[in-house]
Amino acid sequence: MGTTEFGYYPGCALHGSSNDYEQSVRACLDRLDVRLTELEDWICCGATAAHSINQKLATALPARNLAIAEKAGCGSLLAPCPMCSMELLKAKQAITSDPAVRDEMSEIVELPVIGSTDVVNLIQVFQAIGLDAIKSKVTDSLDRFRPACYYGCLLTRPPKTLRFDDCEHPSSMETFLAELGAEPVDWNFKTECCGAGMTLCDPDTVTDLAHKIIANARKHGANVIVTACPMCQMNLDMRQADVEKKFEETFDMPILYLSDLVGLALGISEEELGINRHYVKLQI
Amino acid sequence: MAKIGVFTCWCGENIARHIDVERVSKAIESLPGVHCSMNYKYMCSEPGQSLIIDQIKSLGLTGVVVASCSPHMHLKTFRAAAQLAGVNPYMVEMANIREQCSWVHADKEEATAKAIELIRISVEKLRHNRPLQPISVPITKKALVIGGGVAGIQAALDIAAAGHEVILVEKEPSVGGKMAGLSETFPTLDCSQCILTPRMVEVNQHPKIRLMTYSEVEKVEGYIGNFSVTIRQKARYVDVNKCTGCGTCWNGCPNKRIPNSFDFNLGNRTAIYIPFPQAVPARPVIDSSRCIHFKNGKCGICEKNCAAGAINFNDEDKLITEEVGAVVVATGYQLYSIGKEQSNPNLSGYGEYGYGKYKDVIDSLQFERLISASGPTGGEPKRPSDGRVPQKIVFIQCVGSRDNAKGVSYCSKICCMYTAKHTMLYKHKVHDGEAHVFYMDIRSGGKKYDEFVRRAIEQDGALYHRGRVSKITEEEIDGVRKLVVRGADTLTGKPVTVEADMVVLACAMAPTDGATALAQKLSVGYDEYGFLSESHPKLRPVETNSAGVFLCGACQGPKDIPESVAQASAAAAKVLVMFSQDHLTREPEIAHVDESLCAACCACVQACPYEAISIEEIVDRKGNHVKNTSRVNPGLCMGCGTCVAVCPSKSIDLEGFTEEEVYAEIESLLS
Numbered sequence: 001m002g003t004t005e006f007g008y009y010p011g012c013a014l015h016g017s018s019n020d021y022e023q024s025v026r027a028c029l030d031r032l033d034v035r036l037t038e039l040e041d042w043i044c045c046g047a048t049a050a051h052s053i054n055q056k057l058a059t060a061l062p063a064r065n066l067a068i069a070e071k072a073g074c075g076s077l078l079a080p081c082p083m084c085s086m087e088l089l090k091a092k093q094a095i096t097s098d099p100a101v102r103d104e105m106s107e108i109v110e111l112p113v114i115g116s117t118d119v120v121n122l123i124q125v126f127q128a129i130g131l132d133a134i135k136s137k138v139t140d141s142l143d144r145f146r147p148a149c150y151y152g153c154l155l156t157r158p159p160k161t162l163r164f165d166d167c168e169h170p171s172s173m174e175t176f177l178a179e180l181g182a183e184p185v186d187w188n189f190k191t192e193c194c195g196a197g198m199t200l201c202d203p204d205t206v207t208d209l210a211h212k213i214i215a216n217a218r219k220h221g222a223n224v225i226v227t228a229c230p231m232c233q234m235n236l237d238m239r240q241a242d243v244e245k246k247f248e249e250t251f252d253m254p255i256l257y258l259s260d261l262v263g264l265a266l267g268i269s270e271e272e273l274g275i276n277r278h279y280v281k282l283q284i
Numbered sequence: 285m286a287k288i289g290v291f292t293c294w295c296g297e298n299i300a301r302h303i304d305v306e307r308v309s310k311a312i313e314s315l316p317g318v319h320c321s322m323n324y325k326y327m328c329s330e331p332g333q334s335l336i337i338d339q340i341k342s343l344g345l346t347g348v349v350v351a352s353c354s355p356h357m358h359l360k361t362f363r364a365a366a367q368l369a370g371v372n373p374y375m376v377e378m379a380n381i382r383e384q385c386s387w388v389h390a391d392k393e394e395a396t397a398k399a400i401e402l403i404r405i406s407v408e409k410l411r412h413n414r415p416l417q418p419i420s421v422p423i424t425k426k427a428l429v430i431g432g433g434v435a436g437i438q439a440a441l442d443i444a445a446a447g448h449e450v451i452l453v454e455k456e457p458s459v460g461g462k463m464a465g466l467s468e469t470f471p472t473l474d475c476s477q478c479i480l481t482p483r484m485v486e487v488n489q490h491p492k493i494r495l496m497t498y499s500e501v502e503k504v505e506g507y508i509g510n511f512s513v514t515i516r517q518k519a520r521y522v523d524v525n526k527c528t529g530c531g532t533c534w535n536g537c538p539n540k541r542i543p544n545s546f547d548f549n550l551g552n553r554t555a556i557y558i559p560f561p562q563a564v565p566a567r568p569v570i571d572s573s574r575c576i577h578f579k580n581g582k583c584g585i586c587e588k589n590c591a592a593g594a595i596n597f598n599d600e601d602k603l604i605t606e607e608v609g610a611v612v613v614a615t616g617y618q619l620y621s622i623g624k625e626q627s628n629p630n631l632s633g634y635g636e637y638g639y640g641k642y643k644d645v646i647d648s649l650q651f652e653r654l655i656s657a658s659g660p661t662g663g664e665p666k667r668p669s670d671g672r673v674p675q676k677i678v679f680i681q682c683v684g685s686r687d688n689a690k691g692v693s694y695c696s697k698i699c700c701m702y703t704a705k706h707t708m709l710y711k712h713k714v715h716d717g718e719a720h721v722f723y724m725d726i727r728s729g730g731k732k733y734d735e736f737v738r739r740a741i742e743q744d745g746a747l748y749h750r751g752r753v754s755k756i757t758e759e760e761i762d763g764v765r766k767l768v769v770r771g772a773d774t775l776t777g778k779p780v781t782v783e784a785d786m787v788v789l790a791c792a793m794a795p796t797d798g799a800t801a802l803a804q805k806l807s808v809g810y811d812e813y814g815f816l817s818e819s820h821p822k823l824r825p826v827e828t829n830s831a832g833v834f835l836c837g838a839c840q841g842p843k844d845i846p847e848s849v850a851q852a853s854a855a856a857a858k859v860l861v862m863f864s865q866d867h868l869t870r871e872p873e874i875a876h877v878d879e880s881l882c883a884a885c886c887a888c889v890q891a892c893p894y895e896a897i898s899i900e901e902i903v904d905r906k907g908n909h910v911k912n913t914s915r916v917n918p919g920l921c922m923g924c925g926t927c928v929a930v931c932p933s934k935s936i937d938l939e940g941f942t943e944e945e946v947y948a949e950i951e952s953l954l955s
Contacts, residue, residue: 159689168755169635188757219759 004129007074007117008036009065011045011084018081018230020274021257025080025122027273028259031266032129032137036078039068045079045087048197059101060108062091066119067111076118078125080259082154082229088119089161121155121164122228122258123172131179139267142182144284147226147261148217149173149184150236153193155228167191173226173258180265187220189213196231203242210236211243214253223284228258237279254282286317286411289345290403291336293327293352295382300325302386304396308351311400317411319343328358333365340369347375347410351403353382372415374872374940379406401953408952412945416872421919423509424609425863428453430501430802433461434845435837435852436614437483442856443612444492448863451606452487453515454497455798458563459484461616465546465560465649467656467663469845470705471736477562477658484564498569500798502603504805507896507919508832509609509868519599521570522556526594529566533586533595534558542574544660548650550668551660556586556595560658570595610832610859611806613816614852615799617838619647620684620692620792634683634690636755637789643669644767645756645787647683648702655709665713667786669765674717674785677710678769679703680753681723684792692813696792697842700727703790704737707746719746720782722753722771730844749773749780756787793842806833807894815841826855830894831870831922834858873940874921875928877914881935884912888927888936896920897927 006029014022029036046061066088069077079085095102095115106112126134151170159167168191174184192213195206214236217225227233237255244250255278263273270276290312294300305323312321320339324332327350336348348371350362355378363373381399389395425448429440432454440452452459464484466476487493496515503514522533537554544551546559553559555575558568576583577597587595622639639645644667646654653659654666667674681703685696700723707719726748728734740746751772759768766783773780795814803810807830809817816839819827826834834855837848862868875888879902889897896917902910914936916927925938937943 166633166635188755188759 004032004034006034006036006120006125007069007072007077008038009042009045009069009077009079009084009088010038011079011081013081013083013230018234020277021080021230021233021259023272023274024257024259024263025078027268028263028266029125031263031268032134034125034129037072037074039065039072039074039077042068045084047083047087051087051090056108058087059091059094060105062088063095063105063113064109064111066091066095066115066117067106067109067113069117070113071111074117076120076128078120078122080122080228080230082121082152083231085119085121086154086158086162091115092117092119093161123155123176124164126176126258126262127172131176134262134266135179138180138265140265142177142180142261142265144223145177145182145261146221146223147173147177147182147184147256148187148220148222148224149177149190150194150213150217150225150227150232151190152196152227152229152232153191156191173228177226177258177261180262182261185217185220185222187217187222189216194232194235196235199235199239203239206235207239207242207246210239211247214240214243214251215247215249218251218253222253224254224256224261224282226256226258226261233257240280252280252283254278254280254284256282287319287344287346288317288349288407288410289336289339289343289347290315290318290321290349290351290407291327291332291339292321292323292381292399292403293332293350294323294325295327295352295386296325299352299382299386302389302392302395303381303399304392307396308381308399308403312403312407315404315407318407319345327352328361333361336362336365337369340366340371345371347371347377347413349377349379349403349406349410351379351381351399351406354378354380354384374416375410375413377406377410377413379403405949405952409945409949412942412948413940416939419870419872419874419918420867421507421509421870423862423866423868424511424607425449426451426606426608427610427612427859427863428501428511428513428606428608429612429614431461431614431616431837431839432456432459432487432495432497433614433616433837433848434463434480434483435616435848436461436612437480437487438849438852439612439614439836439856439859440487440493441483441490442853443859443863444490446856446860446863448492448860450493451513451515451608452493452495453499453501454495455500456559457498457520457557457567457569458559458565459487459495459497460560460562460564462649463845464562465548465656466652467659467709468705470701471730471732473705473708475657477656481562481564484562488564495565496604497565501802501805504611505895506607507917508870509862510919511608511611511832513606513608513611515604515606517602517604519572519601520567521572521596521599522568523594523596523599524565524567526592527567527590528592528594529558529568530591532589532591534568536585536589538583538585539574539576542571547653547660548647550646550650550653562658570597610834610862612834612836612852612855612859613802613806613808613828613839614835614837614855615796615802615839617793617842618796619649620696620794622647622683622789622791634789637680637683637753637787638756638758638767639789642756642758642767642787643667644674644765644785645789648699648706648788648790651706651788655706655713663713665710665786672785673714675714676718676782676784677720677786677788678753678767678782678784679706679719679721679788679790680769681721681790682752682792683789684794686724692792692794694792694813694842695727696790697727698793698844699790700725700737701730701733701844703788704728704740704746706788707740708744711744711746719744720769720784721746721748722751722769723748724750724752730846750775751780759783793838795839799839806830808833808835815839826851826858829922832862870918871923873923873938874918875916875923875925875936876939877916878935878937879913879915881933882913883933883935884914885932886914887930887932888914891926891930893924893926894920894922896922 051058
């Protein structure tokens with residue numbers, strides 16, 4: 001397999017509170033001979049403040065990043081955070097569907113932008129690499145894992161912008177992980193809200209929501225929850241102790257990134273993937 | 285030398301308010317060819333028409349321009365008036381100074397100037413017009429009805445009752461359609477089968493009706509009054525003439541566990557089967573894809589048991605060609621498919637409702653079978669997973685209707701009514717059961733319809749929640765599998781969770797899978813969902829743009845039984861109007877080929893959307909080939925003019941809109 005290239009937009013989470021996600025993504029894709037080229041001088045995607053306050057700003061911030069990607073000749077841009085990829089895709093949609101918006105954005109961001117770059121999530125990157133290529137590098141079986149694949153609210157929504165999987169009833173992570181030997185469970189809350197957006201201002205509601213998700217995954221036989229969203233991971237992982245305390249139940253449910261599980265299959269150590277830095281320890 | 289009269293109408297105030305009609309009349313007077321220019325308050329009225337007739341007669345006019353409303357409105361009126369006065373009706377032109385001028389312009393000066401221009405170009409066209417004669421085509425007084433549901437049955441019976449022959453083609457082994465599988469019908473709760481089965485028997489016995497079940501229309505050629513239809517009669521493997529319908533074969537068939545599509549896979553049938561006991565004709569078919577004999581050449585029990593010797597494993601599909609004068613399309617509907625896979629890529633399913641994954645989430649037609657006395661449970665509402673009688677059912681309306689997020693924006697119209705009916709029928713059988721309904725709005729317009737819904741709520745105690753369901757999950761609660769339905773009640777503003785035993789999805793009516801392919805064979809238009817298009821939504825609701833082809837029932841759009849039946853009778857009436865004449869008169873405004881110029885390049889043949897043009901050979905008196913030429917079938921041509929646009933040698937032209945006439949209009953506008 002030759003080297004595949006993707007542009008890379010980390011966004012604030014992967015350079016900050018969820019830098020374990022970046023560590024995991026980079027380790028995993030490096031092993032798969034995927035070269036990530038981080039956008040030079042990228043800026044905030046605007047989530048979530050901008051789109052609540054100012055529509056123009058909400059388009060301009062990601063538009064600037066798209067313009068940088070286009071200037072760098074980037075065909076496909078990986079934004080591992082679903083919030084980032086949604087904002088980038090929303091801007092792309094606005095730019096490509098209305099020439100007036102396109103011209104206005106080019107003027108605001110002081111760079112030409114036509115929306116030619118594809119924005120992809122982590123699952124799509126794995127799909128692009130191809131199952132056969134990934135399987136040829138697998139060293140360890142995932143057969144001890146019974147993951148509950150958790151898509152959260154943003155990976156598939158809004159459907160007309162993202163055009164990825166069935167928005168209410170996705171299955172692409174399950175299909176992929178089953179091919180690598182894991183036994184994904186059928187469960188009920190794949191796309192339910194985890195409450196991450198309220199994690200600081202209303203922790204009580206958030207623990208209720210997180211409990212609902214973790215308990216249902218457990219009830220359906222999962223021994224790990226797998227997500228491709230830094231916010232979901234952080235919320236379910238960090239808040240799990242509060243959940244256990246409030247509901248007087250012990251879960252010890254590890255919350256892994258999709259790249260963690262793929263990385264383990266590729267024989268990458270937990271330390272290299274950053275799994276040891278999670279709150280709930282992986283003991284499977 | 286043309287002698288043209290121009291008659292400008294005020295249309296009361298409609299035109300006169302924004303156009304100075306006096307000035308218009310004056311300005312037109314001096315145009316070449318114009319002999320008189322007058323105006324009148326209502327030109328379409330009796331005195332208005334008399335004015336035109338008198339002027340034609342007294343001045344010897346050869347053509348008339350009426351400047352008034354759209355030709356769609358009154359062209360026929362003025363043509364008839366001109367004809368009365370002895371002028372060829374195709375020497376009448378209309379200048380539309382109402383819809384395209386007075387109604388859309390506020391400035392009187394500008395509108396008046398535009399009106400003068402519009403009339404000027406009409407005069408110029410008329411100067412180049414030539415008289416045309418209507419075309420007469422013969423009629424085969426025999427009708428083809430496609431689809432043997434309630435609509436097709438009604439249309440066939442009405443046409444046959446008037447004494448004309450009818451061929452009724454049904455793709456399933458029995459007539460009856462969806463209605464034959466329904467339990468009871470709103471708003472009277474009379475039994476669907478009791479109403480329908482006598483009519484099914486009638487179509488089978490009627491001397492004027494030839495019933496062809498298990499058959500499909502393969503090809504349609506020809507034109508109004510003269511269609512040639514090829515019908516594929518699928519191999520039944522049973523000789524219907526020998527068979528007595530005794531039932532020995534299907535009772536003896538060892539292959540008993542095949543899902544019965546008539547029961548929407550809730551019940552089973554055998555490999556040789558009749559779909560339901562009241563099927564018409566009561567003759568079985570062999571499902572060759574499931575029959576043991578077709579797999580390994582063994583078994584053959586039905587053949588051995590059949591005293592009449594009616595089993596024929598060597599039966600083959602037959603192609604039968606019939607000549608008919610009119611076609612009625614009544615192909616009905618199917619339910620919007622709820623799972624993930626959609627045949628239409630613009631639609632997405634409702635994966636979150638778990639249909640196909642949870643056995644006790646069923647659709648509305650499956651529920652009809654579950655509560656029908658002829659259904660797989662004998663009318664006892666038992667849930668498919670474990671046969672328990674559900675104590676709590678959630679009915680979800682608008683699944684696939686009025687939901688832009690899922691690609692369907694139309695209202696399916698009948699679901700509010702049948703859901704109310706479902707709650708009643710369920711409550712009548714399970715008195716202490718709970719029937720919950722999630723709805724968006726209750727749309728129950730119709731005679732005794734809203735009263736019916738109120739009865740479900742007030743007398744039978746159905747619990748209505750105004751809101752959508754976001755998700756259904758299956759969970760085991762106290763040892764029993766329950767469907768947890770999470771929805772919203774927008775009237776109380778609170779989320780609602782119902783732990784139900786069964787969920788019934790009121791899915792939208794969608795056109796049948798083969799409807800668009802059939803429409804293409806018939807040159808009938810259809811909308812983005814595949815519903816066939818009527819010619820005009822108000823004034824020509826059962827006609828199509830393909831002359832001689834009529835529509836009725838749910839193939840045109842969601843409809844209930846009374847509406848389908850009414851429309852079927854309307855379609856039959858239109859067929860009978862046609863059949864009341866020996867010859868059809870058609871407008872002569874069709875394409876015409878100058879055969880001396882035509883190079884037979886086939887551009888027009890390929891461009892024609894109605895397949896009205898063919899290539900013919902011209903031979904001399906000795907039979908020697910002279911040349912090929914394209915030729916227009918006057919019965920098929922709809923006068924669209926596409927051929928004229930593509931013809932490289934300018935040898936094809938549209939009568940009434942010749943290039944000479946159209947260019948004359950344009951030139952006068954530019955001069």
